[in-house]
Amino acid sequence: MASKISDTELRHKLKELGEDVGPITDSTRYLWQKKLNNLLNDQKKNLRKRSISKSVNSKKLGGFSSDESELDSTANKTVRSGRKRVSTKNMSDNYVSNLKNSPKKLPLSLNKHMDENDFKIPGPVPLNSKKSLSRKKHLSRSCASDLTRHGLKNLNGSVGSDSVLDTSYDVDSSDSDVDFDRQKLTPNQSRQDSSLYATSFSSEVNKHTSMKKNISTKNGNYDLVSSEEVGLWKTVKHGIFVSFYRLYTRNGESCNILNSLDVYTLESTKASKPFLCRLRQATKKAFWQVAVIVLVIVLACGCMQYVKFSKRRRESEWKELISMIERIIEILKHQYEASQSDPSIKGYVAISHVRDMLIPLSERKSKENLWKRVVKFLEENESRVRVEDQHIAGEVFNVWRWIQISPPENSNKKDKVWQGQAFGNGDRSPNMLPFAPTPCLKIRNMFDPEVEYGDDWHVRIQDAILEKCESNSGIVHMYVDKSSKEGCVFLKCNTLQAAREAYSSLHGWWFDGKLVTVKYLRLERYHERFPASRYSTMPLKPSNNMRLSLSVPFQNSVLERT
């Protein structure tokens, strides 16, 4: 609409609306149009608000104007033109569309309808005004129920809108509000009984208010109400009710039907939760959240405990298995040794006998699994134990036989020893300096780091050097460089003379099959590398006095041997 009007028109309209209009150019035109649209919309809203408030205050036309805003402009006109006497069909259409659009508007549309049908009932039901309540109430109620039923039928599409009047006065006995239908009277009759209905209606209104309060307190306004409330609701009827509650059937489907048999739960559409209710709900929610968190934590802890426990159990089982295997091997070795010394004893033991020896009778059942694992493990991983079938006392047994493997000739346990000199008397060697330039020595080929074993082999190396230089009490610092491939040992003496002596007693000697060579190191270099050596003055002593490295008499030299 706005896009079609010309610049001048637009300017004019905006000015009418009190806007300070600037130049309308190509670049500003759409902005002004938008502005105009906004203004128009605002105006409409204001109008609507005003009309609604009016409808509450005044009785006759209020209902109309509020409805107008909801309807199309065409329908609008029809209603206006036939204000005095609108055809029932038209009105019912209006009503149905209203019902579809917003069930909350029900009371207003009802009033309108009644107006047009010459029921002489004004305005919406003022709940608090006692004046002339009786007659109006009854009529509005009857009309409301009729209309509602009619509207519903229209919605369901079963009955055409032409039969409005018929259906509206047709009493449907299947309806739950039978009492209400029975009480329903024509407008003429109603005058006589008005007082009766006035009391029942006002009591229902009271019930409604109390029930609403009750529901609010119990469940909060947006919660569903259980069926026990519905029982109460069944006594409170229709019209006013729809504006306060959304209705649900037993299956939880939303329904507009005012047939109270189908309605199972109610949902209030207006929020007015009391403080206590909110507090209760918040507490409940918080409680559940905390409960869930606690549950999760407990589960996590449980899982962790279980993992730990199973790990521990596996470890202890493994330990038990290993210890059992060690004991078995001991038994087998023992048996083997016994058989070596005494030929009458067999060199094997039946597997079941070993088990009987190791596991007491009471535990045999519970340790059966363990035993099976031990047997399997031995079979797979112990090459020195052989499984055989042997006759023992006439019975065939699976037996274990220990196969003694002769230990290697130079067992690892053998201590490293100084084996002799390579070049004869070192002192006379022409390569040897007659004096020591520095007190520090670097000794090579003392060990091979790849074949050393045990945690304290470097102590043995250190001992070997100290034992070799036992007459020399000037050695104050020594470091075995365990990571060096050359087998380096660094040594510091307190005097040059001591260094000279150490040099001559180590250089050119065979140690554990390796030819040891010694070099002098500059003192600064040594201190740089071993800052701690600067302050060591105490002469070092071997860790024991067994002289292990000197226990074998020296050979003259390897060259001489070969």
Add this chain to the structure above:
Amino acid sequence: MSSTSQKHTNFVSEPMGDKAVTDLAGIGEVLGRRLDSKGFDKAYVVLGQFLVLKKNRELFIDWLKDVAGANSKQATDCYQCLHDWCEEFL
């Protein structure tokens, strides 16, 4: 406005001369590019639009949102910037 940005102070402190559109407060690289592509390559072109809209805050902000896809903050910054500049130099 409790405080203004450095860009704002810079712009308002002197006549705009031949400044690019990105020198306006609230107009960054992206918005600048968009405005440029619609022909608003200099700050004075935007000023022109601002003046044509009669310094109307609502309309100018609307326009900037439409034409450059600015958000409310950017548009308001830009409006404030031009407004202050006009107060100073016009």
